Amino acid sequence: MRWIVLVLGVVAVLVAAVVVIGALLPRDHVATTHADIAALPDDVWRAITDVEQFPSWRAVTRVDLLASVDGRRRWREVSRFGPITFEVMEEGAPRHFVGRIVDTDQGFGGSWTWDIAPAPDGARSRVIITERGWVGNPFFRFMSRFVFGHHATQEEYLRALGRRFGAEVTPVRG
Numbered sequence: 001m002r003w004i005v006l007v008l009g010v011v012a013v014l015v016a017a018v019v020v021i022g023a024l025l026p027r028d029h030v031a032t033t034h035a036d037i038a039a040l041p042d043d044v045w046r047a048i049t050d051v052e053q054f055p056s057w058r059a060v061t062r063v064d065l066l067a068s069v070d071g072r073r074r075w076r077e078v079s080r081f082g083p084i085t086f087e088v089m090e091e092g093a094p095r096h097f098v099g100r101i102v103d104t105d106q107g108f109g110g111s112w113t114w115d116i117a118p119a120p121d122g123a124r125s126r127v128i129i130t131e132r133g134w135v136g137n138p139f140f141r142f143m144s145r146f147v148f149g150h151h152a153t154q155e156e157y158l159r160a161l162g163r164r165f166g167a168e169v170t171p172v173r174g
Helices: 002-024 041-049 051-056 138-148 150-164
Strands: 027-035 062-069 073-080 083-092 096-100 110-118 125-135
Touching: 002 041, 002 110, 002 138, 027 150, 041 096, 041 125, 041 150, 051 073, 125 138, 125 150
Parallel strands: none
Antiparallel strands: 027 125, 062 073, 073 083, 083 096, 096 110, 110 125
């Protein structure tokens, strides 16, 4: 019985430490990742803006198109993490796209900016994703920073985008 109490005490202290450290971290963050994709900017643009096709190449099981609000396209992505609603904030075809999370009850949010430019070799596109995000809960803020990492979803996305055009890519942070 004494060992159980000791183990539970250690676990409680660890959880408390994680929450305190998370509370000391900034709520907001900016993370940038890029990769060279084996496609021209127009083709990359179509891939990242044709949300209905996401389930064919991303880890998204379904996309529901929603009614526009104030002229901004909206959609809901459903993945293993549940549904998240997005809207378009800026579109500058075929070079610049900004989408943001609309849901306010997720405990996190923010926007992604995609910048697309011809890669130095002219046959590919350099895709740069910048996340301007926030995590409200101190426990999840700690997990997002030290366990999952702010770049993980960007890297997963860029790898999927590379495979969409038939190539494995290596995302680069920063």
